[in-house]
Amino acid sequence: MTSLAAPTRVRVRAPGKINVFLSVGALQDDGYHDVATAYQAVSLYEDVTAEPADDFSVRFTGPIDTSGVPTDESNLAIRAARLVADAAGHRGGVRLTIDKQVPVAGGMGGGSADAAATLLAVDTLWGTALGREGLLALAARLGADVPFAFAGGTAVGTGRGDELSPALAKGEFHWVLALSDAGLSTPAVYRALDAHRERYRADIRPAPTTPVVETNVLQALRAGDPGLLADCLHNDLQAPAMRLQPALATTLEIGEKAGALAGIVSGSGPTVAFLVADRDAALEVQVELSAAGLVALRATGPVHGARVVH
Ligand SMILES: C[C@@](CO)(OP(=O)(O)O)[C@H](O)COP(=O)(O)OP(=O)(O)OC[C@H]1O[C@@H](n2ccc(N)nc2=O)[C@H](O)[C@@H]1O
Numbered sequence: 001m002t003s004l005a006a007p008t009r010v011r012v013r014a015p016g017k018i019n020v021f022l023s024v025g026a027l028q029d030d031g032y033h034d035v036a037t038a039y040q041a042v043s044l045y046e047d048v049t050a051e052p053a054d055d056f057s058v059r060f061t062g063p064i065d066t067s068g069v070p071t072d073e074s075n076l077a078i079r080a081a082r083l084v085a086d087a088a089g090h091r092g093g094v095r096l097t098i099d100k101q102v103p104v105a106g107g108m109g110g111g112s113a114d115a116a117a118t119l120l121a122v123d124t125l126w127g128t129a130l131g132r133e134g135l136l137a138l139a140a141r142l143g144a145d146v147p148f149a150f151a152g153g154t155a156v157g158t159g160r161g162d163e164l165s166p167a168l169a170k171g172e173f174h175w176v177l178a179l180s181d182a183g184l185s186t187p188a189v190y191r192a193l194d195a196h197r198e199r200y201r202a203d204i205r206p207a208p209t210t211p212v213v214e215t216n217v218l219q220a221l222r223a224g225d226p227g228l229l230a231d232c233l234h235n236d237l238q239a240p241a242m243r244l245q246p247a248l249a250t251t252l253e254i255g256e257k258a259g260a261l262a263g264i265v266s267g268s269g270p271t272v273a274f275l276v277a278d279r280d281a282a283l284e285v286q287v288e289l290s291a292a293g294l295v296a297l298r299a300t301g302p303v304h305g306a307r308v309v310h
């Protein structure tokens with residue numbers, strides 16, 4: 001007879017995301033905006049390794065500069081681990097190591113992926129068996145994007161972006177991601193959108209009362225057709241992100257001239273995601289962006305959500 005020993009180390013991988021469509025409604029009393037977004041999980045990953053320890057700690061590895069990310073109790077991964085411990089009555093801590101591929105404060109949900117991966121990693125390590133629904137409920141308490149990082153694939157997010165319904169998607173979409181030297185703060189970009197709407201109330205489209213994802217976006221995803229999707233990429237946070245980082249206009253121009261079907265600021269930015277026809281086009285656009293001095297990565301989507309890999 002074999003006995004199942006408790007694991008001494010669990011590794012979980014969770015993806016970054018691109019918002020292929022993001023409509024932002026009015027600011028609510030809780031400080032959040034009502035949104036409707038279509039998320040696509042893409043092949044830039046956060047790998048979180050969890051090992052038993054007496055207390056809670058986190059460290060980062062990998063090539064990305066994480067000097068600005070806190071490693072104290074405010075770190076989203078530590079907050080995720082503590083939530084599982086509290087929910088399940090687990091005593092003892094965890095040592096977390098995060099191998100980071102998703103740019104920091106880039107609008108691609110790296111911190112959310114850290115939190116989502118940690119939820120599953122500690123649940124597996126400690127054998128707390130909270131289940132998918134239990135972990136998804138904890139995910140929503142950690143941040144608006146965390147449930148999607150947990151679920152992955154393609155989904156529509158409403159409410160704060162945390163109420164998910166799956167969306168059908170066919171095939172594989174190819175993206176080139178142009179990174180920026182400086183990050184953008186998510187609340188600052190939402191505030192800039194509100195300020196702009198307030199200031200130019202008479203001239204611009206007001207915040208939608210009930211934001212929705214347009215049906216042509218869902219059709220393009222379902223058809224797996226990058227040309228169709230390129231025509232309907234949209235992000236209400238793009239204009240405020242560009243006001244905060246005007247150089248993004250040049251980045252968009254370079255990628256589109258290099259043959260991208262379309263470019264869009266991802267989430268609150270400043271990463272710019274270029275949708276391209278296929279792998280060859282992705283290489284060409286990546287080369288042109290690099291030649292202009294930008295850091296450019298290739299990715300594909302949709303990919304799976306948080307999953308144990310080790
Ligand atoms: C803009 C988006 C688009 O997917 O992603 P990122 O660009 O951050 O990756 C999300 O709405 C961000 O999600 P996330 O980064 O998880 O947000 P949270 O930590 O929950 O919230 C940070 C802050 O952003 C603002 N916020 C966030 C979500 C939302 N629907 N309305 C908001 O106004 C609030 O000021 C909130 O205090």
Ligand SMILES: Nc1ncnc2c1ncn2[C@@H]1O[C@H](COP(=O)(O)OP(=O)(O)O)[C@@H](O)[C@H]1O
Nearest residue numbers: 069075076104105106107108109110111112114
């Ligand atoms: N694991 C983490 N724990 C706590 N904060 C994080 C973590 N990863 C990133 N952050 C911080 O959260 C903010 C948003 O980061 P991130 O999730 O990378 O970008 P975005 O919200 O733009 O997708 C940044 O200020 C960053 O320093």
